[in-house]
Amino acid sequence: MSARSLLIALRRVGASLARYISEVQAARARYRARFATREERGVNLLREWLSPKQRAQFDAKRYFDVIGCDSKKRYRIHYGHTTNVHEMGHDDLPSVGWCFGPQGQLVVGDVMLAQKIALETYEYSALAVANRFTIRFSSRSLR
Amino acid sequence: MATQIVMDHTGDTRHYFDATDREAVAEAEERFRQLTGAGFTAAVRTASGDAMVTRSFNPTAEETLFFSRLVGG
Numbered sequence: 001m002s003a004r005s006l007l008i009a010l011r012r013v014g015a016s017l018a019r020y021i022s023e024v025q026a027a028r029a030r031y032r033a034r035f036a037t038r039e040e041r042g043v044n045l046l047r048e049w050l051s052p053k054q055r056a057q058f059d060a061k062r063y064f065d066v067i068g069c070d071s072k073k074r075y076r077i078h079y080g081h082t083t084n085v086h087e088m089g090h091d092d093l094p095s096v097g098w099c100f101g102p103q104g105q106l107v108v109g110d111v112m113l114a115q116k117i118a119l120e121t122y123e124y125s126a127l128a129v130a131n132r133f134t135i136r137f138s139s140r141s142l143r
Numbered sequence: 144m145a146t147q148i149v150m151d152h153t154g155d156t157r158h159y160f161d162a163t164d165r166e167a168v169a170e171a172e173e174r175f176r177q178l179t180g181a182g183f184t185a186a187v188r189t190a191s192g193d194a195m196v197t198r199s200f201n202p203t204a205e206e207t208l209f210f211s212r213l214v215g216g
Contacts, residue, residue: 049188049194049208081216099216102210102213103214113208117196122196129215131216
């Protein structure tokens with residue numbers, strides 16, 4: 001194989017590689033855009049169903065408080081899928097955590113909305129399936 | 144237009160129906176029955192904006208939200 005043929009072959013390989021990298025990058029961008037859209041849809045739905053006070057709290061702090069329909073205790077639902085529900089004490093510090101959510105792969109906003117509705121409408125039944133956990137964070141980080 | 148919103152991996156899927164169209168209402172009622180039968184919780188919003196769990200189909204509800212059975216994490 002002459003040096004010229006080798007150069008042509010190398011250029012073709014280089015061009016194919018560049019095209020492949022470009023396609024992979026485009027696919028990644030499409031995936032990220034779709035993921036962001038799904039997450040946004042979940043957050044939009046959550047915001048629609050929050051009370052005005054909860055919506056303002058969520059917009060400002062990424063969490064909102066709900067009052068349990070049975071015990072009248074206050075729970076703070078943080079942005080997240082798991083270990084994000086904290087039962088609040090009278091000192092405005094979390095006293096215990098509850099881990100539960102709807103079955104299946106749901107976006108964060110959906111999970112938080114299901115947790116809110118459950119605590120506000122059938123608190124004890126929801127907590128009956130939940131796992132209780134100890135809050136190990138420093139109190140300062142949760143304020 | 145009344146809406147049934149089903150939470151899923153895409154965020155949610157929305158089914159719109161005209162509450163004055165008998166066929167559309169029957170279809171929506173069947174969807175309600177199938178989802179709640181499969182363990183989904185159905186919730187509607189009251190006039191005051193509070194969420195309320197419902198166990199029967201209400202064709203006049205503006206929005207009915209469905210989410211799957213709760214499990215411990």
